[in-house]
Amino acid sequence: MKAAVLGSGLMGSVIGWDLARSDGVDEVVVADIDRERLDRVKRKSPGKKMSVEVLDIKDTRRVVSFLKRFDVTASALPHGIVHLSDIAAVEAGTKIVNIAFEDEQMELDAGARKSGALLVPGCGVAPGLGGILLAHALKEMGGGDEGHILVGGLPQKPVPPFGYRLVFSIVGLLREYIEDARVVREGKLVKVRPFSTVETYDFPQPIGRLEGFATDGLATLVYTMKGMKTLDEITLRWPGHAGKMNLLMESGYFSKEKVKAGGAEVSPLEVSHAVLGKKLAEGDPRDMTVMRVIAKGRGKSVVYDMVDRYDEENQVSSMGKTTAYTGSIVAQMVGSGRISGKGVVPPEVALQGKMVDALVSELGDRGVKISKGK
Numbered sequence: 001m002k003a004a005v006l007g008s009g010l011m012g013s014v015i016g017w018d019l020a021r022s023d024g025v026d027e028v029v030v031a032d033i034d035r036e037r038l039d040r041v042k043r044k045s046p047g048k049k050m051s052v053e054v055l056d057i058k059d060t061r062r063v064v065s066f067l068k069r070f071d072v073t074a075s076a077l078p079h080g081i082v083h084l085s086d087i088a089a090v091e092a093g094t095k096i097v098n099i100a101f102e103d104e105q106m107e108l109d110a111g112a113r114k115s116g117a118l119l120v121p122g123c124g125v126a127p128g129l130g131g132i133l134l135a136h137a138l139k140e141m142g143g144g145d146e147g148h149i150l151v152g153g154l155p156q157k158p159v160p161p162f163g164y165r166l167v168f169s170i171v172g173l174l175r176e177y178i179e180d181a182r183v184v185r186e187g188k189l190v191k192v193r194p195f196s197t198v199e200t201y202d203f204p205q206p207i208g209r210l211e212g213f214a215t216d217g218l219a220t221l222v223y224t225m226k227g228m229k230t231l232d233e234i235t236l237r238w239p240g241h242a243g244k245m246n247l248l249m250e251s252g253y254f255s256k257e258k259v260k261a262g263g264a265e266v267s268p269l270e271v272s273h274a275v276l277g278k279k280l281a282e283g284d285p286r287d288m289t290v291m292r293v294i295a296k297g298r299g300k301s302v303v304y305d306m307v308d309r310y311d312e313e314n315q316v317s318s319m320g321k322t323t324a325y326t327g328s329i330v331a332q333m334v335g336s337g338r339i340s341g342k343g344v345v346p347p348e349v350a351l352q353g354k355m356v357d358a359l360v361s362e363l364g365d366r367g368v369k370i371s372k373g374k
Helices: 012-020 035-044 060-067 082-092 103-115 129-140 170-178 241-250 268-279 318-335 354-365
Strands: 002-006 027-032 050-054 072-075 095-098 118-120 146-155 181-185 188-192 199-203 208-214 230-237 259-261 264-266 287-297 300-309 371-373
Touching: 002 012, 002 318, 012 027, 012 035, 012 050, 012 072, 012 318, 027 035, 035 050, 060 082, 072 082, 072 318, 082 095, 082 103, 082 118, 095 318, 103 118, 118 318, 129 146, 129 287, 129 300, 129 354, 146 208, 170 241, 170 268, 199 230, 199 287, 208 241, 264 268, 287 318, 300 318, 318 354
Parallel strands: 002 027, 002 072, 027 050, 072 095, 095 118, 146 230
Antiparallel strands: 146 287, 181 188, 181 230, 199 208, 208 230, 259 264, 287 300, 300 371
């Protein structure tokens, strides 16, 4: 199998590394516009399977030609340019697994079917793994009408003032806080402000109490789970984080409207990206990912729990493991033909039954353990 990875950042670098160490993959090419970052990825790669290539995702013609060389592509591009890779994949008639989700992806279904392309959108940890597990649980139960996905990437040793360290881009983080969250309440899809929904949640020690709030992470579930009475994604943080971020937002620091400062016009959000991006990159890099998926209905319930921690041996973040490994495994399933089809296929539709069991098993082999209870 020949695989490509678009993006060599926090997630793309781990996807490339995992693909390169996988037996079923013969060749991996990681593409990015940043040569220095590509060189770092190449130095960490095991063996000779991986190569790197400078590629400008805005050069559509070249990207289309590039994608046609591979059995599958995993996209780990940031919001803002991620849609360009999906459009190119549709034009190329190729297969792509994207860890990011944007609603525009769903509009590519007809074009993908026509060209023979397969796009699996939103296939990381959340969105992605959480939705796969929820759909699997509901099907095992014979149906249900309530679903909750609680998930958060957290520093193992939180430090003031925010008790948080970046595990993905600052742009993606603040996007979660700024945008209204789509949730299902009493059978209706409604929008809520994230920080208006803050509640506390208790987990077994040594984690203890966390706070959580609704974020717009249901992704493809908005389209595939229309019959639910209650459905939401809850982002988890150490207590106190939401209040401090909400104070900044209410004070205008996340506004996109430009203001004059020091003779220049800048948006407070751009300044926050720069300032908070630097501040939230400080501290101990050892993180953990906490996930709880709850399915209810017909007097039954199924609960999946996952607590994953930083990989000390390989120096891979927990968010990198849970997000990138999920994307890598699904990409390999697509590239090998275990997952087939045309059009835009949500991950919870692409993986069902034994395929879900295989995903959980392969994650377990990589050190990401998921337990199931009631």
